[in-house]
Amino acid sequence: MGNFDIHILGCGSALPTTRHLATSQVLNIREKLFMIDCGEGTQIQLRRSRLKFSRLNHIFISHLHGDHCFGLIGLISTFAMTNRTADLHIYSHPELQRLMEPQLAFFCKGMPFQVVFHPFDPKERAIIYDDRSITVETIPLKHRLPTCGFLFREKPLPNHILRDMIDFYEVPVYLINRIKNGEDFVTEDGTVVPNERLTTPAEPPRAYAYCSDTAYLPRIVEQIKGVDLLFHEATFAQTEAARAKETMHSTASQAAQIAKDAEVKRLVIGHYSARYEDESILLEEASAVFPNTTLAQENLKIEL
Amino acid sequence: MGNFDIHILGCGSALPTTRHLATSQVLNIREKLFMIDCGEGTQIQLRRSRLKFSRLNHIFISHLHGDHCFGLIGLISTFAMTNRTADLHIYSHPELQRLMEPQLAFFCKGMPFQVVFHPFDPKERAIIYDDRSITVETIPLKHRLPTCGFLFREKPLPNHILRDMIDFYEVPVYLINRIKNGEDFVTEDGTVVPNERLTTPAEPPRAYAYCSDTAYLPRIVEQIKGVDLLFHEATFAQTEAARAKETMHSTASQAAQIAKDAEVKRLVIGHYSARYEDESILLEEASAVFPNTTLAQENLKIEL
Numbered sequence: 001m002g003n004f005d006i007h008i009l010g011c012g013s014a015l016p017t018t019r020h021l022a023t024s025q026v027l028n029i030r031e032k033l034f035m036i037d038c039g040e041g042t043q044i045q046l047r048r049s050r051l052k053f054s055r056l057n058h059i060f061i062s063h064l065h066g067d068h069c070f071g072l073i074g075l076i077s078t079f080a081m082t083n084r085t086a087d088l089h090i091y092s093h094p095e096l097q098r099l100m101e102p103q104l105a106f107f108c109k110g111m112p113f114q115v116v117f118h119p120f121d122p123k124e125r126a127i128i129y130d131d132r133s134i135t136v137e138t139i140p141l142k143h144r145l146p147t148c149g150f151l152f153r154e155k156p157l158p159n160h161i162l163r164d165m166i167d168f169y170e171v172p173v174y175l176i177n178r179i180k181n182g183e184d185f186v187t188e189d190g191t192v193v194p195n196e197r198l199t200t201p202a203e204p205p206r207a208y209a210y211c212s213d214t215a216y217l218p219r220i221v222e223q224i225k226g227v228d229l230l231f232h233e234a235t236f237a238q239t240e241a242a243r244a245k246e247t248m249h250s251t252a253s254q255a256a257q258i259a260k261d262a263e264v265k266r267l268v269i270g271h272y273s274a275r276y277e278d279e280s281i282l283l284e285e286a287s288a289v290f291p292n293t294t295l296a297q298e299n300l301k302i303e304l
Numbered sequence: 305m306g307n308f309d310i311h312i313l314g315c316g317s318a319l320p321t322t323r324h325l326a327t328s329q330v331l332n333i334r335e336k337l338f339m340i341d342c343g344e345g346t347q348i349q350l351r352r353s354r355l356k357f358s359r360l361n362h363i364f365i366s367h368l369h370g371d372h373c374f375g376l377i378g379l380i381s382t383f384a385m386t387n388r389t390a391d392l393h394i395y396s397h398p399e400l401q402r403l404m405e406p407q408l409a410f411f412c413k414g415m416p417f418q419v420v421f422h423p424f425d426p427k428e429r430a431i432i433y434d435d436r437s438i439t440v441e442t443i444p445l446k447h448r449l450p451t452c453g454f455l456f457r458e459k460p461l462p463n464h465i466l467r468d469m470i471d472f473y474e475v476p477v478y479l480i481n482r483i484k485n486g487e488d489f490v491t492e493d494g495t496v497v498p499n500e501r502l503t504t505p506a507e508p509p510r511a512y513a514y515c516s517d518t519a520y521l522p523r524i525v526e527q528i529k530g531v532d533l534l535f536h537e538a539t540f541a542q543t544e545a546a547r548a549k550e551t552m553h554s555t556a557s558q559a560a561q562i563a564k565d566a567e568v569k570r571l572v573i574g575h576y577s578a579r580y581e582d583e584s585i586l587l588e589e590a591s592a593v594f595p596n597t598t599l600a601q602e603n604l605k606i607e608l
Contacts, residue, residue, distance in 0.1 A: 016382070066381040
């Protein structure tokens with residue numbers, strides 16, 4: 001089983017502080033990197049993370065507030081100066097393309113790769129990325145402008161071959177892939193060897209859900225049911241519940257309620273309001289509802 | 305005499321590293337703040353500096369490479385979210401306005417202040433800012449696209465009154481300002497008291513020259529003659545002289561040669577290429593030509 005790591009590059013909210021940077025995360029899924037959001041300073045954090053810039057080909061933008069996308073132009077400029085040739089794919093609300101193209105034309109003129117925009121409608125649930133090993137699905141959210149989260153889901157992995165049994169039954173090589181994928185084996189004399197004797201099940205596919213920014217939105221529970229890790233914004237503590245509602249953000253306990261109802265394995269909260277000198281109140285309030293909660297912080301890496 | 309401080313917010317070059325951020329500086333001149341250049345991450349560094357955001361009303365952009373202006377949109381967005389009402393003045397090549405206006409219209413819609421663009425031609429030497437206490441003059445430079453430096457010059461200060469002498473000669477209050485500005489005093493009986501008996505001279509006006517990015521350009525020497533502090537880019541060491549010429553940057557020793565020829569009091573070098581793990585070679589090469597050289601670094605504050 002390859003890696004499936006979440007790197008938090010920034011987990012502050014709209015106003016950067018000396019403690020938190022604007023939102024960005026990188027998923028390292030079997031050495032392919034996927035970025036979610038790209039606030040100002042992201043490329044600096046990416047440099048710090050020691051992740052390889054060249055492995056990043058896909059960037060997903062949840063919504064067009066500056067703290068989620070102002071780092072794009074700097075990151076792309078850096079790619080343009082460092083001999084990147086692979087196309088860079090950006091998945092976002094269509095408006096981003098209109099805003100970025102004049103900047104790219106001026107600041108990145110003649111760059112040796114294409115920026116390919118993949119516009120989508122954040123209000124619709126849809127699979128917007130699909131490769132051999134994962135799918136990425138939008139999670140429509142409720143915020144002050146069109147916003148969605150992203151559900152990264154591994155595809156089922158083939159079973160593991162039991163080498164000794166394969167040898168014992170003299171299974172020919174050309175059948176191995178079919179057996180990995182669950183077929184039984186029939187010997188020359190017609191005996192059926194059930195798949196369970198020849199393989200052990202693969203690890204269950206892993207899933208990560210990213211939900212930021214959003215008001216408390218119980219309808220997402222069904223979509224993110226049982227994921228291994230949920231990142232949910234928790235901009236405010238309970239005392240600021242009215243402000244959360246007004247600005248269409250969530251409180252820590254609302255984030256935890258979502259995690260609990262969705263029966264996720266683990267919750268990470270972030271997108272902290274600049275008003276908190278430390279986030280212990282947020283952790284406390286979330287943990288009271290959903291104990292397996294972690295505070296996001298810059299340079300935190302979580303392995304699934 | 306009020307303060308005249310230079311705060312280095314970032315002093316790297318095009319590629320940010322884990323050691324240096326993109327270019328930005330803030331001048332604190334008698335509690336008015338003036339920003340020069342605004343690379344990505346500037347607002348975060350400004351927060352770290354503890355300088356008051358509300359005192360910053362004027363931003364000067366040397367040229368339109370991303371490492372000198374990508375931080376503007378984030379900084380302005382933050383101003384828009386923090387109840388700023390004072391207009392913000394940006395002095396730059398006219399192209400910046402064209403690039404920024406669609407972004408401002410989208411990301412900062414309805415903000416409670418105006419961004420006022422003051423376009424200028426970087427190829428012409430001109431005074432682009434003038435208030436009670438300072439002038440800012442462009443210093444045309446030589447780079448891959450239109451670029452200029454900035455010369456911040458204090459206006460002459462009034463002399464200091466010698467209180468005892470004023471009392472002794474019974475100088476009336478309404479004459480004090482004229483005496484501060486150099487007039488002699490004539491007593492009732494017609495005796496002329498020369499100004500030197502009534503005042504001590506003010507401190508000489510201070511001047512700061514910022515020259516980045518530029519190829520070695522001896523013709524600026526005349527314009528920056530004798531300034532108290534020169535910031536000059538020193539992207540490369542001597543071994544990279546060919547690369548400096550090709551990319552229209554300067555070596556450390558070229559920066560120092562300018563400082564020496566201009567007889568400045570002190571030189572600060574910066575805009576280091578990402579290739580240097582530390583800048584000791586640059587300091588060494590510059591100091592060999594002009595001993596009073598300092599390496600810029602993030603969060604360095606220099607008082608004139």
